[in-house]
Amino acid sequence: MSTTKHGAAHRRGHNRGKTVGIPVALSAAAALVCLVFAVLPGGGAATGGPAGATVGAPAAGSTAGSGSSAPAAGAPSDPAQPSASAPASPSSSASPSASVPARASASAAAKPAAPAAAPAGGRIRPGVGYQGVATAYEAADGNGACLFGPSGDMMIAAMNHTDYETSRACGAYVRIKASNGASITVRIVNECPLPCAPGQIDLSQQAFAELADLKVGRLPITWSLLSPADAPQTLSVRYQTGSSQYWCAIQVIGHRNPVAALEVQTGTGWRQLPRTGYNYFTAADGKGCGARIRITDLYGEQLTVDGIAVRANVVQATPVQFSRH
Structure with missing residues (x-):
């Protein structure tokens, strides 16, 4: 753009010279005077000034001003390429260089505020309704894959293999509503292996009978997680044999609520133990055995328990219980 304007000015000056008819000698003298002014200090400032202004503020729509530093209006911007305006206005919320760190900072600050999301991480979630089918099995004394031991209340069930999810469902209270309108609450103490399908719950015969006649065999149901008011007042801990x-x-x-994680305290801090399919958390190297225990439920609530000695196969009561939701 600057080159084009300079050429037009040059052509206009050439036409004026021909119109007035200045003598050749006078023209030569005038040219000599211009040369003298050009070499004096400050000479050329008039011609250099406009050129400098053009570079510093390119005209709207110029090719140089609409290159990679600023995408055209309506064109998608490349997130890997910060816009030219970013360094000029770092405090502006609209600039990419400011908004990206702001999002990262907000995300980091939000993580501690939502502990429930991290431990939950399983298939069965609070406030979600599931569809499936109810079947029945002979529960005997009520013991099952969760290894809680005999149950005094036979309102129990086995969760299908998929939703059992390496014993995450153990101890969960589930509200079941049958297609005929009947409903019951059961506690998960067992696993229903494949081919039990996702959503299927295998009820004790006693529990199934509360919904329909055992001859029905398979009963369409809907179910959801429950945080009951009548759960035990406190929870207990047991070390495996x-x-x-x-x-x-x-x-x-x-x-009261499903256990999402269990940690033990060691000399270097809290250590989360891996979970087994038979509902125990293991410390294969012994680190943390007999130390303080921290238990996290599906909702993210954490309870810390002291004074639980390593006493194999002994149920040891604690003074704590998870809140109702």
């Missing part, structure tokens, strides 16, 4: 200071496995019993 064979546990010692060199190896241990820990189980939580009588919890």
Whole structure:
């Protein structure tokens, strides 16, 4: 754009010279005077000034001003390429360089504020309704894959393999409503292996009979997680048979809400233990066995328990219980 304007000015000056008819000698003298002014200090400022202004503020619509530094209006911007305006206005909320760190900072600050999302992470979630089918099995004394032991209340059930999810469903209270309108609450103490389908719950015969005649066999149901008011007042902890200071496995019993994680305190801080399909959390190297225990439920609530010694296969009561939701 600047080159085009300079050429037009040059052509206009050339036409004026021909119109007035200045003598050749006078023209030569005038040219000599211009040359003298050009070499004096400050000479050329008039011609250099406009050129500099053009570079510093390109005209709207110029090719140089609409290159990679600023995408055309309506064109998608490349997130990997910060716009030219970003360095000029770092405090502006609209600039990419300011908004990206702001999002990262907000995300980091939000993580501690929502602990429930991290431990939950399973298939069964609070406030969600599930569809499936109810079947029945002979529950005997009520013991099952969760290894809680005999049950005094036969309103119990086995969760299908998929939703059992490596014992995450153990101890969960589930509200079941049948297609005929009948409903019951059961506690998950067992696993229904494949081919039990996702959503299917295998009820004790006693529980199924509360919904329909056992001859029905398969009953369409809807179900959801429950945080009951009539759960045990406190939960208990049990070390598995064979546990010692060199190896241990820990189980939580009588919890109102499903247990999402279990940690033990070591010399370097809290250590989360892996969970087994038979509902124990194991410390294969013994680190943390007999130390403080921290238990997290599906909602993110954490309870810390002291004074639980390594006493194999002994149910040890605690003074704590998860809140009702």
